Amino acid sequence: MRLISIDKAHFGHSLYEHIFNLDGQCLFTAGIKLDANIVDRLSSMGYKTLVIADTLDASIEPRPLISDGLRLSAVRLMHKTFQAIRGKTDIDAAPGLDLKAVFDACNAIVDEVAMGERRRVVDVIGVKNPEDYAAEHAVQVAVLSAYVGSRMGYNLMHLRDLVVGGLLHDIGEAFVPAELVNKKTKYAPDDSSKMQLHGVFGFKYLSRFTEIKATSRAVTIQHHERVSGKGYPKGLSGTQIHQYSGIVGACESFDGMTSDRPYRLRQPAILALGVLMSSKEPQFAPELRDIFSQLFAPFPVGTWVTLSDGRHGIVKAVPKEAITRPDVKVVYDPLGQTIPATVVRLSQSPTLRISGIPSEF
Ligand SMILES: [Fe+2]
Structure with a gap:
């Protein structure tokens, strides 16, 4: 693929x-x-x-981060959840959540991630169903958060609380006018300030559900805060931001950048990671940046890459011990002519490196 x-x-x-x-x-x-x-x-x-x-x-076959069936059912749950409350102006009177279904979905995500391969790398980026970006994004952020929390050594209870925060982090977008959320062009400054209210709206809505832990609910209002103090809505900094919110904020930022939107194409994972891990004006805590560098593959399986000798190929696999140096199935010479396919293991080829990400052939 x-x-x-x-x-x-x-x-x-x-x-x-x-x-x-x-x-x-x-x-x-x-x-x-x-x-x-x-x-x-x-x-x-x-x-x-x-x-x-x-x-x-042929023979490039990534393993999904969670099973296809679980992803589809979780996306459908979030689609129904958003649909039920979208367009309501009175947050206090909006319909409730199906908490059992939400908790069941989160438990299932945690169980699959926690029982999966130890130290699994996030080496695959899928394509979202554009029919409901918000629902797809909610599920992917929950899944990525589970991988980060798992790598950080969270126990199952903390993983579940984190994943609930991840799944519901943008629930407040349902209370932002639909024409703004679905806008097909880039936001004007005034649009952005209205969109930024989604965290406050989400927090207000979730405050009705005391069965959800306070730390999970806080993710709604804190996931756009940044350790530098330059986030919103409150400009919190450093340890004022709960770790769940930092994790979800980073995962939602990564997923947003690597997803197609109506007004722009997805960005390569390596560029998104550069934003997450920037130390010049850090957005996330140092311990999180360490985890991202060990967990998120900068060249996911299925990506076209150009090698430093000019040949082109497709990333076939990402070794856990060398996630920046994947196995590449080389199929074109530097002039773009087909050559017999060979697999170059960059982890064992110190003289070669990835020099670029070409537009596809
Ligand atoms: Fe958000």
Whole structure:
């Protein structure tokens, strides 16, 4: 598999994975050959990136961070949750949450992550269903937070509290006018200040649910605070920001940057990581930045890369012990001519490095 921009899709590519709508119906099955009709339909649904397969990337098979079934059910839960309260102006009178379903989803995410491979690297970045970015984002932030918390040695109880905060961190966006949340152009300054209220709204809404721990609820209002004091809404700094909020804030920032939005394309993971780990004007605590550098692969599986000798290839796997030096399936010479595929293990090739991320071939 590999990720390509939809405008590079052509006949000969197949879909690598099923594409579902949020009612759980399978719209396109894995393996279907792309044609102009399918690409047009996906494009009109809002897809900008596709996960495809062809002979070039045969044998590149990333493992999902959580099972597909759990992801789909959690996204559907968040879709229904947002739908039930979107557009309500009176937060106190808005419908309640299905807390049992929320806790069950969070427990299932924690169980899969905690029982999975020890020291698993976040080496895959998927493509979101554009039908409901907020629901997809909520689930991915919960999953990434579970990986960070797990790497930090959290026990199951703390992991669950963290993941509840991650899943519900942006619940307050439901109370921001929909035309602003769904705006297809970049925000004007006035739009941004209105959007920034979502944390306050979310905190107010969740204060009704005392079954949710206070530290999980606080994530809604604190996840845009930054250790530098330059976040919002209160400009908290350093240890004034609870660790759950720092983790969720970093994961939501990473996921936002690496996702397609109506007004821009996804950014490469290595650039998003640069923002997370910047020490010049740090946004996150040093202990979190250490974890990110050990956990998030800068070149996830399925990424096109150029090697320092000019050859081009696709990241095939990311070794846990050398996450910046992945295994690359090299398929093109420096002139872009097809060559017999070979796998270069950068962890064992000290003279080679990744020199760039080309636009796809
Ligand atoms: Fe947010």
